[in-house]
Amino acid sequence: MAKEKSNKKEKKDAKQRKEKSVSATAAAKSRSKQPETAEVLSSKLQYQGPLFSVFSDHIVEPNGVECTRDVVRHGGSVVILAVDDSQSKRDPMIVMERQYRHAAGQYIWELPAGKIDGDESRLAAAKRELIEETGYRAKKWSPLVRYFASPGFLGEWMQIFLAEGLTLGDARPEEDERIDLYLISLSEVLRLIDAGAILDGKTLIGVQFYARNRKQKTKS
Template sequence: MSKKNKQSKSAKLEKAKASKTKPSKETEPRKPASATEETLISSKVVYQGPLFRVLHDKLLEPGGKPSERDVIRHNGSVVILAVDKSKSKKDPWIVMEHQYRHAAKQYLWELPAGKLDAGEEPLVGAKRELEEETGYRAKKWKPLVEYYGSPGFLGESMKVFLAEGLVAGDAHPEDDEDIEFRLVKLSDIVKMIEKGAIKDGKTLCSVLLYARRIGKKHKK
């Protein structure tokens, strides 16, 4: 083989090798998003209501995977575990509500709760909701837990507050609220949960966490 042919063949091999190691701009993969943060490409409001809005989002999930999601955005809600320890510290009484829920098509036993106004401080909202729905005010407040009820499509954060030192008053619920409330022993609520009589997520989460803490405290 001539020297000229050898050089030509060598050049072709180098060119083929380069084409394998350097993909063209059309086939080059998109730069991945952060391993811990998403990259929002677009967000469109497809429904706007008085309580929430529905968005259709296009994004890169953490790690770079493309995705499209329909998400309900909400200002957030507060839940109040209002406790009366005046008769027993080991088995206190809890303020419970009983009301009809159209989405569940049944009456549910629940803790007092409500939505936050835009920009409203959660503690301010919790105090307002407790007094509006039950008439009770509390002398002592502290955060208990925060959670997301259905994070697959619902962006509503629910902040639970423990309210102690209750002072009774007159309830003044909103026009569309028809709420019956009463004080129920913590032990009785736990029994209701075990029997499946309580199906409300915020009540299950909050009561069982509180019962666990009370149990640990009195074992010491």
């Protein structure tokens, strides 16, 4: 009797999951008929700085909501997951930085990253930033993943590149950059993430996305 009740419950749960999946698909199709971006009724510059600008936009969102949103506009940034597997293919080394971040009020473990200069491409910016901050050059480059860091108010999206086939040269950090450079095994970086020692968003996304892809490739 208990087994029969358990089977009925499993069937009921499966049916509910299927119904939710179907309703989600239908909702997505319905939304696809709506405009994809907001109608901007007015936009006022509130702050202009060397790194970013802040605008107050009066808009009508695709769902019909009329409101004012404060938006931080930035020229764009790139992130580099630089991997050295010359010593171990199973547990490669990751180029990591540790530097003080005033906004966070603490030292942060993170992947190399930086802003795009002028009209340079994201890949060109990634190659330049890797050299400037770490001294490393890479033979192979490929886009790994991109993401919006905080889409509630920040318009910027960040592209993470995978850099492989590393050779070391001289770093050329900017005057206000004080960066400690480390080579840390992937397994140790993942351990630090699990321990809560790595709090930087781009590093959490880049390293774990890379580790998941490696795991899937190993299984296949």
